[in-house]
Amino acid sequence: MAAPTRKFSRIQPEMRREHLVEATLRCLAEHGHAGVSVRKIAAAADVSIGLINHYYPSIDQLISHAYETLSGGIANGLLEASESGVGPRDSLSRFIQESFGPAVLNPDMLGVWVVFWSMVRHSADMQAVQQRTYGQYRQVLERHLAALARDNNLTDINIQAAATALNALLDGLWLTWCLNPQNFSVEDGVAMCEGWVDAFAAGAFLPRLKV
Amino acid sequence: MAAPTRKFSRIQPEMRREHLVEATLRCLAEHGHAGVSVRKIAAAADVSIGLINHYYPSIDQLISHAYETLSGGIANGLLEASESGVGPRDSLSRFIQESFGPAVLNPDMLGVWVVFWSMVRHSADMQAVQQRTYGQYRQVLERHLAALARDNNLTDINIQAAATALNALLDGLWLTWCLNPQNFSVEDGVAMCEGWVDAFAAGAFLPRLKV
DNA sequence: CGCTCTCTTGTACGAATGTTCAACAAGAGC
């Protein structure tokens, strides 16, 4: 009578890992820190509890892998967006626009990042991922800022510090907005960042950021 | 022979609450999210497990109280520091200096704030504390920035957006530094913020931040 | 001194946690 329903299906390890990471991110976005749970993630991925530990010896490694995946995805999005610009000034505008896009600026995401940050201090793996991805972000900004400085005949400026500042402004606005989206509008956020880049191009930061 | 050692001592409710909050902050700084534990906090405060629940019906309320205490303390420190300045420009410098002082810029603190932020989304109490304290920070910045704008004959500038941006720059640098203190030096951090204020005073943001 | 109030203690309980492991079954290879 009842057809013997398939109890589970096999998937290639690579696919399964991707599948688990995706479920992890969904779980963290929904439950925040409470989502760091083998059982909750297993339920979100619709697999058994044991399968998680089959692929990841400990749950920390799954979280770490999810961190790397999310960071890499966003870094790629920002890189692609900025590369599509014509000239450094336009590239920076696209970087800013993408930073305030729905994929990045999302209150649900705050719950995810907060989990990651909380683990950076106690996990060497997470520290490594953090440093690598932060380096990626800043490197992209440094390249465009350096080109912009050259275009505007700005010399002896500390590009690394400038990229750090712009990145911090973006991060700070992101954090502020995620904690309470009513703090400011997306347009104002973009305007504040664009204003910073304009000021940079005009040499407004030169006196403080000499190399 | 052995003197009957006192098993515990009574303290006035107000003092006890302060004592518990202090232990909570120490616990969060040391253990991060794992520090959100009645047992760990009780051990840190050297009291019994039950006493926590005597003063706080649920642990969330203790965390919320700790959030309010820490935020209020830092807000007071920043307010006092900035009030000691002569004129708006100096006040802002002192605000910046204090923001990069050891009481605020401390990697241990990141673990504490991360716990608070993670609870903001799911707790109305925490949301209320967040909005109140963020308003305090920004209000102080708005006052000094408005005075500085007046001194420099800048009109029709969106002071609220400017305060948001400066606050975000401070927060973003704080976050970046706490995640990895080797990202930049404190002096560079101060320089980037001072540079932003200089650019603001020079009217560099006027085109983007018209009211 | 003794009474009383309540601050404080510590056990108890059910629920949820991460990890382990033996058993099952899907699907490729022959």
Place this chain on the structure above:
DNA sequence: GCTCTTGTTGAACATTCGTACAAGAGAGCG
């Protein structure tokens, strides 16, 4: 069609969690 590999399952374990609650003990007051 059979075998074998291994992806997958789910029960079991010790641990930790937050909260409840009855009993104990400090300290002020009569």
